[in-house]
Amino acid sequence: MQKRTLLASVALAALLAACGKTEPAASTAPAAAPAPAPAAVVKLVVGLDDNFPPMGFRDEKNELVGFDIDMAREAAKRAGLEVEFKPIDWSAKEAELSGKRVDALWNGLTITEERKQNIAFTAPYMENHQIIVVPANSEIKTKADLAGKVVGAQEGSSAVDAIKKEEAVFNSFKELKTFGDNVAALMDLTTGRLEAVVVDEVVGRYYVAKKPELYAVLDENFGTEEYGVGLRKEDTELLAKIDGAMNAMKQDGTAAKIAQQWFGKDIIK
Numbered sequence: 346m347q348k349r350t351l352l353a354s355v356a357l358a359a360l361l362a363a364c365g366k367t368e369p370a371a372s373t374a375p376a377a378a379p380a381p382a383p384a385a386v387v388k389l390v391v392g393l394d395d396n397f398p399p400m401g402f403r404d405e406k407n408e409l410v411g412f413d414i415d416m417a418r419e420a421a422k423r424a425g426l427e428v429e430f431k432p433i434d435w436s437a438k439e440a441e442l443s444g445k446r447v448d449a450l451w452n453g454l455t456i457t458e459e460r461k462q463n464i465a466f467t468a469p470y471m472e473n474h475q476i477i478v479v480p481a482n483s484e485i486k487t488k489a490d491l492a493g494k495v496v497g498a499q500e501g502s503s504a505v506d507a508i509k510k511e512e513a514v515f516n517s518f519k520e521l522k523t524f525g526d527n528v529a530a531l532m533d534l535t536t537g538r539l540e541a542v543v544v545d546e547v548v549g550r551y552y553v554a555k556k557p558e559l560y561a562v563l564d565e566n567f568g569t570e571e572y573g574v575g576l577r578k579e580d581t582e583l584l585a586k587i588d589g590a591m592n593a594m595k596q597d598g599t600a601a602k603i604a605q606q607w608f609g610k611d612i613i614k
Contacts, residue, residue: 388427389583391417392447395432396526399551399607400453412547412607416470416591417451417574419599423590435526436501439463442577449587450575453545455503457570465578467588469571469614470600474546475507477563478553480534485541488565492517494540497530499523504543507567535559543567547608571614 393401393413401411409430421428433441438454441447442464455473456466479485485494491514498504500523508515515521522539524530527548533539542549546566553560574591576584594600601611 387425388429388448389417389421389424390429390431390446390448391451392431392433392438392441392449393452394435394526395430396528397435397452397548398528400547401430412603413452415603415606416594416600417449419594419603420587420590423593424586426586435499438501438575442575445577448576448580448583453547453572454575455506455570456573457503457506459506460575463578464575465580465584466573466575467584467591469573470591470595471547471572471604471612471614473570473572475504475543475567475570476546476549477566478531478534478542478544478549478560479540479563480537481557481559481561483540483561486563488514488563488567489517491541493519495520495522495538497522497524497533497539497542498544499527499530500525502527502545503570504545504567507570508543511567531560547612 393409395401395403395409397411399411400413401409404410409432414430417430418428431447433447435452438450439460442450450464453473454460456469460466477485477488477491485491488511496508496518498508498521505521505523508521522530522533524533527542527544530539530542530544531552534542549560549562553562574587576587591600594603595613600613604610604612
């Protein structure tokens with residue numbers, strides 16, 4: 346009886362052990378990780394005034410060219426970004442940027458304390474002056490001679506800000522007329538509807554050099570300023586990428602080479 350009980354106990358134990366045994370998984374190898382999705386191409390949409398030679402304008406083939414166009418293309422390539430150029434109403438540039446219709450303002454944008462309230466700027470990449478262009482035969486020789494005269498400037502430009510900073514001179518004008526772009530202002534200067542135009546030096550000297558018989562540049566100006574690229578304040582990573590790319594371009598001479606092509610000298614800051 347004890348022998349039978351012992352055999353029964355052994356059989357029961359074996360049965361329980363068999364029932365409790367965990368079967369191995371069909372495959373113990375870890376599941377293969379899914380292939381990574383292709384990285385999305387990050388596009389940098391650059392807002393610009395497409396009638397602002399030599400910084401950004403359309404050539405005879407209607408293609409966008411210019412100093413800032415070349416600088417932006419090279420910087421975007423180094424930063425691993427695809428770049429798209431989007432002409433905008435320059436007087437509404439901050440609204441275009443904050444509304445995310447463009448990612449950067451890159452077209453001779455002057456760094457000012459007022460703009461810094463709403464825009465993040467890269468390090469300056471060039472210096473500029475607000476020069477005074479008059480007809481070649483004009484009797485205007487100084488800022489004091491602008492008293493009682495009709496003066497033109499581009500609407501929303503730093504030229505307007507620079508003029509208004511010098512209140513005594515500004516208040517002496519007969520009128521300050523603003524235009525959609527500098528080309529229109531210079532055309533009115535040529536036809537006699539204006540007596541002077543205040544304009545970015547890079548633009549003014551570009552036109553004066555093309556038609557020196559029509560224009561003259563006064564020795565006095567409305568101050569020195571610096572150009573930078575403007576971005577949204579929250580786009581800190583993008584700002585760092587562009588700053589890094591532009592710094593590398595300065596260090597290896599690429600920026601100077603681009604400047605030589607457009608201005609005949611290195612104007613990079």
